[in-house]
Amino acid sequence: xxxxxxxxxxxxxxxxxxxxxxxxxxxxxxxxxxxxxxxxxxxxxxxxxxxxxxxxxxxxxxxxxxxxxxxxxxxxxxxxxxxxxxxxxxxxxxxxxxxxxxxxxxxxxxxxxxxxxxxxxxxxxxxxxxxxxxxxxxxxxxxxxxxxxxxxxxxxxxxxxxxxxxxxxxxxxxxxxxxxxxxxxxxxxxxxxxxxxxxxxxxxxxxxxxxxxxxxxxxxxxxxxxxxxxxxxxxxxxxxxxxxxxxxxxxxxxxxxxxxxxxxxxxxxxxxxxxxxxxxx
Amino acid sequence: xxxxxxxxxxxxxxxxxxxxxxxxxxxxxxxxxxxxxxxxxxxxxxxxxxxxxxxxxxxxxxxxxxxxxxxxxxxxxxxxxxxxxxxxxxxxxxxxxxxxxxxxxxxxxxxxxxxxxxxxxxxxxxxxxxxxxxxxxxxxxxxxxxxxxxxxxxxxxxxxxxxxxxxxxxxxxxxxxxxxxxxxxxxxxxxxxxxxxxxxxxxxxxxxxxxxxxxxxxxxxxxxxxxxxxxxxxxxxxxxxxxxxxxx
Numbered sequence: 001x002x003x004x005x006x007x008x009x010x011x012x013x014x015x016x017x018x019x020x021x022x023x024x025x026x027x028x029x030x031x032x033x034x035x036x037x038x039x040x041x042x043x044x045x046x047x048x049x050x051x052x053x054x055x056x057x058x059x060x061x062x063x064x065x066x067x068x069x070x071x072x073x074x075x076x077x078x079x080x081x082x083x084x085x086x087x088x089x090x091x092x093x094x095x096x097x098x099x100x101x102x103x104x105x106x107x108x109x110x111x112x113x114x115x116x117x118x119x120x121x122x123x124x125x126x127x128x129x130x131x132x133x134x135x136x137x138x139x140x141x142x143x144x145x146x147x148x149x150x151x152x153x154x155x156x157x158x159x160x161x162x163x164x165x166x167x168x169x170x171x172x173x174x175x176x177x178x179x180x181x182x183x184x185x186x187x188x189x190x191x192x193x194x195x196x197x198x199x200x201x202x203x204x205x206x207x208x209x210x211x212x213x214x215x216x217x218x219x220x221x222x223x224x225x226x227x228x229x230x231x232x233x234x235x236x237x238x239x240x241x242x243x244x245x246x247x248x249x250x251x252x253x254x255x256x257x258x259x260x261x262x263x264x265x266x267x268x269x270x271x272x273x274x275x276x277x278x279x280x281x
Numbered sequence: 282x283x284x285x286x287x288x289x290x291x292x293x294x295x296x297x298x299x300x301x302x303x304x305x306x307x308x309x310x311x312x313x314x315x316x317x318x319x320x321x322x323x324x325x326x327x328x329x330x331x332x333x334x335x336x337x338x339x340x341x342x343x344x345x346x347x348x349x350x351x352x353x354x355x356x357x358x359x360x361x362x363x364x365x366x367x368x369x370x371x372x373x374x375x376x377x378x379x380x381x382x383x384x385x386x387x388x389x390x391x392x393x394x395x396x397x398x399x400x401x402x403x404x405x406x407x408x409x410x411x412x413x414x415x416x417x418x419x420x421x422x423x424x425x426x427x428x429x430x431x432x433x434x435x436x437x438x439x440x441x442x443x444x445x446x447x448x449x450x451x452x453x454x455x456x457x458x459x460x461x462x463x464x465x466x467x468x469x470x471x472x473x474x475x476x477x478x479x480x481x482x483x484x485x486x487x488x489x490x491x492x493x494x495x496x497x498x499x500x501x502x503x504x505x506x507x508x509x510x511x512x513x514x515x516x517x518x519x520x521x522x523x524x525x526x527x528x529x
Binding site for chain 2 (some may be wrong): 157
């Protein structure tokens with residue numbers, strides 16, 4: 001499948017910094033993939049995300065080299081308006097991306113800005129609310145929503161623009177475990193139903209590894225590991241970069257070192273339980 | 282400050298008055314405002330206030346308006362005393378004092394029955410620049426968020442030994458500095474994030490953005506607007522040509 005995102009040798013340094021935030025970064029993401037980006041705080045993840053949706057270089061100036069292409073078009077030579085329709089960005093704090101007084105008006109915000117005619121806005125807002133199951137919240141005010149609901153509203157606002165690539169910046173960091181699991185379920189559904197591509201920065205890998213096609217680990221602005229979640233998590237280096245290896249993986253490694261289960265690179269509790277049962281038998 | 286928020290902050294309602302087109306509500310409040318300025322006697326003012334109370338009753342906000350009125354009396358007492366000292370005329374002073382109450386009520390009637398969404402619509406009707414309208418929208422949108430922020434910072438600082446309620450007034454104001462600085466820093470960070478989110482959702486892409494909701498003055502709205510203007514004209518006419526002039 002064609003690559004929706006291509007990052008070629010991207011380097012970026014903020015004007016007030018002595019160190020580059022991203023160094024010679026390469027990544028190609030085929031359409032419909034879910035790519036998880038992990039790494040310690042300050043490793044350049046946020047900068048990379050901004051470079052993908054065009055905030056860098058359009059809003060943040062700095063030393064920029066290399067190229068980022070979304071759907072074949074260079075981010076550098078595209079306008080923010082154009083990029084806003086191709087790349088959706090769910091920021092970490094949903095509170096700061098809800099602008100209007102009611103849920104439905106906020107979801108419509110981007111479309112209103114684009115000058116989309118009213119009937120079309122209506123149908124796309126309803127569609128986005130339907131995808132996320134928040135139709136009953138349509139007329140609520142932002143302060144009447146829980147964190148999980150705010151997150152969904154913000155995501156609906158992103159989806160209403162019908163982007164092909166969606167960036168999620170630590171989407172579960174403010175959510176309780178149950179709501180976080182629900183959000184991951186939504187991502188899975190959107191990929192399945194609409195073929196959307198996701199670039200996700202996430203620390204809670206246990207939720208996403210089962211879903212992700214690829215795991216990329218960054219450190220000090222560079223890409224240090226890339227592969228399927230199994231390859232990266234069982235490669236042994238991930239922990240050294242501060243990646244929170246899921247508990248299942250750790251338990252399995254311990255059991256395998258004692259010879260209790262074979263090292264089969266299991267990622268879920270179900271898989272591990274099955275392996276233990278078959279070892280007993 | 283709390284009384285102000287009580288008398289001016291919108292709460293959702295379902296009355297006929299709430300459902301009026303926001304522009305009609307603005308018209309009614311403006312006309313009531315102007316009428317209070319035309320008033321020349323306490324007798325006329327009493328009529329205007331009675332009308333406002335009737336409107337408040339229709340809007341089912343009588344209790345809130347009553348509270349606003351009661352609290353406004355602190356200010357109107359000051360006005361009354363000052364006027365009494367200057368003019369030495371009891372009725373003129375009373376007129377000014379009560380007029381102040383009437384002015385506050387006429388404005389508060391608009392604000393407590395009009396949602397921020399509708400306010401935005403009114404601003405758009407006046408063709409204010411998009412940036413101005415949006416700045417207003419976000420300012421109002423983030424009031425509850427900033428209030429929550431303030432409470433959290435106050436709790437955090439109190440838990441570290443800050444005594445907000447101690448000392449004289451100067452001391453108390455100075456005690457607020459450890460609350461205000463984090464609040465300002467938070468807001469600056471927040472505004473940066475807002476700007477990023479706006480850019481990512483195509484803010485400013487076209488000169489004339491469209492809108493999901495359309496406010497169209499209904500047939501009933503037009504009738505109410507016409508009635509309001511008619512009542513205003515009749516009232517103004519009777520003030521000057523029918524009722525006897527007493528004070529001014």
